[in-house]
Amino acid sequence: MITGGAGFIGANFAHYWLAQYPQDRVVVLDALTYAGNMASLAGCLELENFRFVHGDIGDQDLVETLLAEEGLDTVVNFAAESHVDRSIHGPDPFVTTNVVGTHSLLKAAKKVWLDGGGRPHRFHHVSTDEVYGSLTSEEPPFTETSPYAPNSPYSASKAASDHLVRAYHHTYGLEVTTSNCSNNYGPYQFPEKLIPLIILNLLEAKPLPIYGDGLNIRDWLYVEDHCRGIDLVLRKGRVGEVYNIGGNNEWRNIEIVRLVCSLVDERLAASESLRQRFPRSPVCQGHTAESLITFVKDRPGHDRRYAIDAAKSRNELEYAPLESFETGIRKTIDWYLANETWWRAVMNGSYRDWLEKQYA
Numbered sequence: 001m002i003t004g005g006a007g008f009i010g011a012n013f014a015h016y017w018l019a020q021y022p023q024d025r026v027v028v029l030d031a032l033t034y035a036g037n038m039a040s041l042a043g044c045l046e047l048e049n050f051r052f053v054h055g056d057i058g059d060q061d062l063v064e065t066l067l068a069e070e071g072l073d074t075v076v077n078f079a080a081e082s083h084v085d086r087s088i089h090g091p092d093p094f095v096t097t098n099v100v101g102t103h104s105l106l107k108a109a110k111k112v113w114l115d116g117g118g119r120p121h122r123f124h125h126v127s128t129d130e131v132y133g134s135l136t137s138e139e140p141p142f143t144e145t146s147p148y149a150p151n152s153p154y155s156a157s158k159a160a161s162d163h164l165v166r167a168y169h170h171t172y173g174l175e176v177t178t179s180n181c182s183n184n185y186g187p188y189q190f191p192e193k194l195i196p197l198i199i200l201n202l203l204e205a206k207p208l209p210i211y212g213d214g215l216n217i218r219d220w221l222y223v224e225d226h227c228r229g230i231d232l233v234l235r236k237g238r239v240g241e242v243y244n245i246g247g248n249n250e251w252r253n254i255e256i257v258r259l260v261c262s263l264v265d266e267r268l269a270a271s272e273s274l275r276q277r278f279p280r281s282p283v284c285q286g287h288t289a290e291s292l293i294t295f296v297k298d299r300p301g302h303d304r305r306y307a308i309d310a311a312k313s314r315n316e317l318e319y320a321p322l323e324s325f326e327t328g329i330r331k332t333i334d335w336y337l338a339n340e341t342w343w344r345a346v347m348n349g350s351y352r353d354w355l356e357k358q359y360a
């Protein structure tokens with residue numbers, strides 16, 4: 001069962017999994033919040049061994065029924081409220097889904113897999129590097145033993161869920177693993193997050209908002225490498241353990257935005273048909289995309305730097321990212337250029353309301 005499988009990483013994981021293990025039965029459970037999109041599962045929905053269920057991880061009865069009736073032995077929990085800025089405006093849904101929802105999922109798994117006499121199972125929880133807090137430029141990257149120090153309502157809710165997962169293992173013997181990953185980018189990412197927001201704003205000649213001084217650092221990983229990392233944890237990871245997954249690829253926000261600008265300029269300059277499709281884009285107006293960069297008010301409590309030490313995953317699981325940033329970012333830009341129908345559909349009224357509230 002892939003929870004949150006209509007979201008960015010969950011949908012990529014569903015595609016990845018069905019390509020790797022075409023015989024497996026896969027059930028996606030997703031509440032289809034603003035970030036969930038059935039269109040991201042095109043190609044899976046038609047398969048006989050795939051089932052989409054519209055539902056909430058907090059619905060314990062539903063999860064128990066699905067686990068039992070479908071004979072499922074693995075849960076990979078992606079379902080979450082995932083955007084830091086939204087958690088600052090309104091933390092409640094973050095506690096409801098990330099904490100209470102994950103707890104409900106754990107209760108369902110325990111009931112079906114343990115209380116019914118015990119059967120082989122795995123509960124994998126997908127978490128984030130943000131639970132470890134913020135690094136200075138001199139500090140070494142986060143390891144699995146770095147103390148938890150979450151700074152936003154989002155990261156605090158993810159930290160709480162990580163603790164519950166750990167507790168269900170130690171107290172009840174539920175067979176769990178957790179992975180803490182750095183910033184993902186790639187196809188199907190909702191355009192509230194930095195990279196798709198920049199690509200799409202740029203095509204429409206809208207300002208490219210950079211929080212604060214633009215010098216915050218993130219470690220960027222192509223989403224398929226994250227999926228591969230989770231697969232390795234499921235197959236080779238030790239029960240009860242936590243594995244960090246990262247890209248060893250630290251960038252300042254302003255540098256990322258400049259890179260995206262130059263690559264999109266390059267693509268448009270080389271293609272007459274793209275220029276016809278995006279006539280407002282800077283290249284068509286005789287200037288560079290960088291001219292749209294706008295420094296805006298900083299995110300409250302904005303973590304300065306995240307960086308992941310993935311040595312444990314490398315040594316125990318033979319994990320290594322396969323995609324270089326150079327190729328991954330080009331693939332991502334090309335995906336957004338080729339999938340205008342997908343992104344136009346998600347930029348609806350509620351998305352415009354969000355932009356107005358956040359970037360007023």
Ligand code: NAD
Pocket residue numbers: 003004005006007008009010029030031032033034035036037055056057058077078079080081082083097101126127128129158180181182183184185190
């Ligand atoms: P996303 O916001 O794109 O997708 C989340 C999905 O969960 C959506 O499809 C949404 O409909 C669904 N969902 C939300 N509440 C639900 C509920 N109560 N019941 C069922 N489904 C629900 O998020 P994402 O970026 O794909 O992140 C997926 C997971 O990976 C999250 O747990 C996030 O914390 C974690 N993570 C994300 C990143 C990143 O860079 N995006 C990095 C590390 C970890």
Ligand code: DAU
Pocket residue numbers: 082083084085127128129130181182183184192193194195197209210211212216217218253299306
């Ligand atoms: O580190 C993993 C985390 O990465 C995940 O747990 C989260 O779910 C995911 O959303 C992401 O969190 P960030 O806050 O790092 O991602 P976001 O894309 O929102 O922002 C990346 C950086 O860019 C951050 O320093 C804030 C900055 N930013 C973001 C936006 C949306 C801007 O400067 N301007 C913007 O408009």
